[in-house]
Amino acid sequence: MTSAALALPERTRLQAVSMSLFRYLPLVLLAIGWELTARFVFASSSALPSLSQVAAAWIELVKDGDLITHGASSLYRAGVGLLLAVLIGAALGIFMAWWRPVNIALAPLVEMFYPMPKSALIPVTVIWLGFGDGSKILLIFLGCMLPVTIGAFNGARGTDRALVWSARSMGAGRLRMLWDVVLPSAIPEMLNGIRTALALTFILLVTSELIVARQGFGYLIGYLGNNGSYDAMFAVVLTVAFLGFAADRIYQRLMQRILRWRE
Amino acid sequence: MAGIEQAENARGSATALEPEQSAFAFVFRTLCWGAVRSLPIVLLAVAWEVFARSGAVTMFQLPPLSAVLERIWHDAIGGDLFINTGLTLYRAITGFLISMVAGVALGMLMSRSAIMRWFFDPIISVGFPMPKIAFLPIVVLWLGFYDVSKISMVVFDAIFPVVTATIAGIAGIERELIWSARNMGANNRELMWQIALPAALPQIMTGLQVALPIAMIVAVVAEMVMGGYGLGGAMMTEYRFANSRGVFAGIVEIAVVGYVLVKGMSLLRRRLLIWHPEASEPTTV
Amino acid sequence: MSGQPQIVIDKVCHTYRPPRGKPVLALDDVSLSVGTREFLALLGPSGCGKSTLLYLIGGFLPIERGTISVESKPVTAPGPDRGIVFQHFALFPWKTVRANIAYGLERQGMPREQREARVQSLIEMVGLRGFEDSFPSQLSGGMKQRAAIARTLAFDPSILLMDEPFGALDAQTRHLMQSELLSIWQRTPKTVIFVTHDVQEAVYLADRVAVMSARPGRIKTIVDTKFDKNDKNIFKTKQFVDQVDAIWDLVRDEAIKAQGGRES
Numbered sequence: 001m002t003s004a005a006l007a008l009p010e011r012t013r014l015q016a017v018s019m020s021l022f023r024y025l026p027l028v029l030l031a032i033g034w035e036l037t038a039r040f041v042f043a044s045s046s047a048l049p050s051l052s053q054v055a056a057a058w059i060e061l062v063k064d065g066d067l068i069t070h071g072a073s074s075l076y077r078a079g080v081g082l083l084l085a086v087l088i089g090a091a092l093g094i095f096m097a098w099w100r101p102v103n104i105a106l107a108p109l110v111e112m113f114y115p116m117p118k119s120a121l122i123p124v125t126v127i128w129l130g131f132g133d134g135s136k137i138l139l140i141f142l143g144c145m146l147p148v149t150i151g152a153f154n155g156a157r158g159t160d161r162a163l164v165w166s167a168r169s170m171g172a173g174r175l176r177m178l179w180d181v182v183l184p185s186a187i188p189e190m191l192n193g194i195r196t197a198l199a200l201t202f203i204l205l206v207t208s209e210l211i212v213a214r215q216g217f218g219y220l221i222g223y224l225g226n227n228g229s230y231d232a233m234f235a236v237v238l239t240v241a242f243l244g245f246a247a248d249r250i251y252q253r254l255m256q257r258i259l260r261w262r263e
Numbered sequence: 264m265a266g267i268e269q270a271e272n273a274r275g276s277a278t279a280l281e282p283e284q285s286a287f288a289f290v291f292r293t294l295c296w297g298a299v300r301s302l303p304i305v306l307l308a309v310a311w312e313v314f315a316r317s318g319a320v321t322m323f324q325l326p327p328l329s330a331v332l333e334r335i336w337h338d339a340i341g342g343d344l345f346i347n348t349g350l351t352l353y354r355a356i357t358g359f360l361i362s363m364v365a366g367v368a369l370g371m372l373m374s375r376s377a378i379m380r381w382f383f384d385p386i387i388s389v390g391f392p393m394p395k396i397a398f399l400p401i402v403v404l405w406l407g408f409y410d411v412s413k414i415s416m417v418v419f420d421a422i423f424p425v426v427t428a429t430i431a432g433i434a435g436i437e438r439e440l441i442w443s444a445r446n447m448g449a450n451n452r453e454l455m456w457q458i459a460l461p462a463a464l465p466q467i468m469t470g471l472q473v474a475l476p477i478a479m480i481v482a483v484v485a486e487m488v489m490g491g492y493g494l495g496g497a498m499m500t501e502y503r504f505a506n507s508r509g510v511f512a513g514i515v516e517i518a519v520v521g522y523v524l525v526k527g528m529s530l531l532r533r534r535l536l537i538w539h540p541e542a543s544e545p546t547t548v
Numbered sequence: 549m550s551g552q553p554q555i556v557i558d559k560v561c562h563t564y565r566p567p568r569g570k571p572v573l574a575l576d577d578v579s580l581s582v583g584t585r586e587f588l589a590l591l592g593p594s595g596c597g598k599s600t601l602l603y604l605i606g607g608f609l610p611i612e613r614g615t616i617s618v619e620s621k622p623v624t625a626p627g628p629d630r631g632i633v634f635q636h637f638a639l640f641p642w643k644t645v646r647a648n649i650a651y652g653l654e655r656q657g658m659p660r661e662q663r664e665a666r667v668q669s670l671i672e673m674v675g676l677r678g679f680e681d682s683f684p685s686q687l688s689g690g691m692k693q694r695a696a697i698a699r700t701l702a703f704d705p706s707i708l709l710m711d712e713p714f715g716a717l718d719a720q721t722r723h724l725m726q727s728e729l730l731s732i733w734q735r736t737p738k739t740v741i742f743v744t745h746d747v748q749e750a751v752y753l754a755d756r757v758a759v760m761s762a763r764p765g766r767i768k769t770i771v772d773t774k775f776d777k778n779d780k781n782i783f784k785t786k787q788f789v790d791q792v793d794a795i796w797d798l799v800r801d802e803a804i805k806a807q808g809g810r811e812s
Binding site: 023024025026027030047048104105106107108109112113114115116117118119120121122123124126127128199202203205206207210211217218221222225230233234237240241242244245247248249 | 403510
């Protein structure tokens with residue numbers, strides 16, 4: 001009885017592990033394919049370093065501290081820019097839904113700037129704020145704000161009338177209702193907007209650093225590429241790609257936690 | 264909530280609007296509404312002009328709008344504007360079309376074959392959230408600085424939303440629809456082309472609507488990094504020569520092209536999906 | 549109460565103006581009085597404006613013409629003297645059952661301990677013990693409506709406005725909820741205005757049934773429907789069946805008219 005009860009979760013865990021192993025096997029196959037191609041097909045060329053070379057270069061970069069310092073400065077820019085975008089973007093979106101004059105004033109501007117490829121602003125942010133952190137933060141803020149605004153706006157505008165009425169009949173004033181009913185109603189769509197913004201953050205960060213910067217992941221990629229140390233360049237590219245992927249997965253987990261009331 | 268309340272009030276307190284309106288009144292109201300809607304944009308343009316001329320900023324930091332427009336006009340007369348716009352559009356749209364065909368095909372294959380699904384599913388789900396633009400230097404390293412590498416980069420980025428939307432669209436088809444088609448004697452191939460694809464079209468269109476701005480962004484970014492012709496490359500050239508008027512002209516041009524592309528796509532959606540109840544309402548503003 | 553009915557609706561008209569299309573006269577010259585602790589059902593085909601009338605009493609929609617007064621004071625805004633229960637529950641989906649029920653008490657500034665005790669007693673009353681910390685999405689339709697009723701009863705309004713509260717429930721659950729509502733009402737008497745299009749429900753629950761006509765909504769007749777509610781076999785008594793049939797006849801024409809008019 002007890003042994004059976006113990007064995008069951010053990011087996012399911014084993015099953016789960018082998019299931020996910022099977023699921024991600026194609027990635028392993030790709031990695032092996034890469035290693036073999038690099039070793040036997042493009043052995044004479046440095047344009048495709050093998051996975052093992054890249055791994056060695058990655059360890060080297062971490063030991064030097066290069067990856068850490070550049071990474072830290074990139075993540076700082078990304079974090080501050082995204083945080084500003086979320087705070088200001090969400091407030092703007094909710095006010096647009098809450099107060100019609102704000103909507104009339106801002107909706108055309110939002111509609112006009114939303115489809116614009118924000119990377120086009122890279123040179124302007126540099127003209128305004130120079131080569132350092134400021135221009136990257138401004139760029140990420142400008143690029144990430146609108147998806148959050150639109151998410152918050154759509155969510156807040158979709159607030160159920162019956163919820164508003166219920167809260168009012170229970171004695172909630174206007175501000176109270178903004179906080180207790182409109183904001184929570186806006187959260188699901190707003191969180192989706194923030195997910196888009198998160199993806200945009202990485203894109204804007206890397207491009208702006210590739211084009212004009214003296215620090216950061218993008219700068220490191222460009223620098224290593226120009227020096228011909230392609231194995232190290234691959235290592236940084238893969239690190240950035242992995243960070244983008246991991247950030248999205250972690251964010252999704254967080255979103256599920258916040259929205260657990262939704263089932 | 265105020266928006267809702269105000270809507271109610273507007274409905275409630277407007278004193279007996281005459282139900283029958285003359286055509287003149289209708290045109291007048293439409294014009295007025297259009298004026299109100301474009302007012303913020305006009306105000307922004309005026310504010311730009313006034314602020315730039317006020318002396319609070321230098322001409323380098325913010326050239327007046329009029330100077331920027333003049334510059335665009337010159338580019339247009341000289342023909343540069345059309346060459347650059349054409350090149351950027353060519354790269355973005357070629358990449359987009361390749362992503363569309365390849366993405367829908369891959370999505371359909373993955374929906375039909377378990378092996379395809381097994382192989383590509385982890386690649387798609389890991390690759391989609393990655394900042395693929397980071398691979399740009401690698402693509403340049405392999406494919407050079409020319410159109411091939413730019414278009415490849417566009418495809419590499421824009422194909423993901425098309426594939427996932429196609430799979431989601433086909434997976435979301437109601438069982439009853441498939442069953443009734445089978446009942447009426449459709450075979451597998453007919454089922455795919457005549458039932459599954461049209462039924463998944465709204466979702467696929469949504470995926471394409473996501474993919475098109477991505478294609479545009481990646482084309483511009485690739486040009487900015489690699490330099491040369493095209494809107495992004497031309498803008499970076501102006502930047503290198505510290506010509507801020509040219510930089511701002513580039514931004515305006517890129518913004519206009521992006522806007523036209525996105526609007527055109529949503530119009531196309533409305534055309535193609537007349538039968539679909541949500542055809543007229545895409546989720547973004 | 550000084551002899552005057554608690555709720556007085558006097559010559560109220562309401563025009564519904566859709567965002568596009570012609571305005572529609574939803575309520576035309578409606579007058580009605582409801583006494584203290586009376587259970588009144590508003591009965592009519594869908595789209596006859598009965599919910600609109602309820603929303604006007606609640607103070608959610610502006611009153612354009614005519615007046616509505618509660619305890620001799622004209623209605624201008626929603627207030628905690630009039631609690632409302634909606635067909636689709638309108639529970640805050642991000643709050644647990646407990647937090648939903650506590651919301652009105654929080655707004656009234658009731659001290660924490662007192663509040664918790666009251667919430668617990670209401671949870672017992674509507675039979676939701678064990679589900680205090682569930683979110684609405686985890687509950688069945690009947691349980692959601694119990695929670696919504698408890699939330700409204702919590703802040704003890706003297707008037708209960710119910711907008712087809714059992715309309716979204718399956719037949720068995722609806723039946724159960726009806727008798728539970730009656731027993732709650734008998735324990736804590738309140739004035740109830742109950743909107744429904746179910747004739748049997750109206751006759752079973754209410755003291756009086758106000759039958760409304762299809763668009764524009766008018767009060768067609770008011771029928772007295774006092775029965776011994778504790779009688780288990782009330783549905784089988786001739787008196788009850790006859791009463792239901794008689795009201796059915798009144799509603800049928802209106803329902804057919806409403807069907808022809810293609811309601812929204």
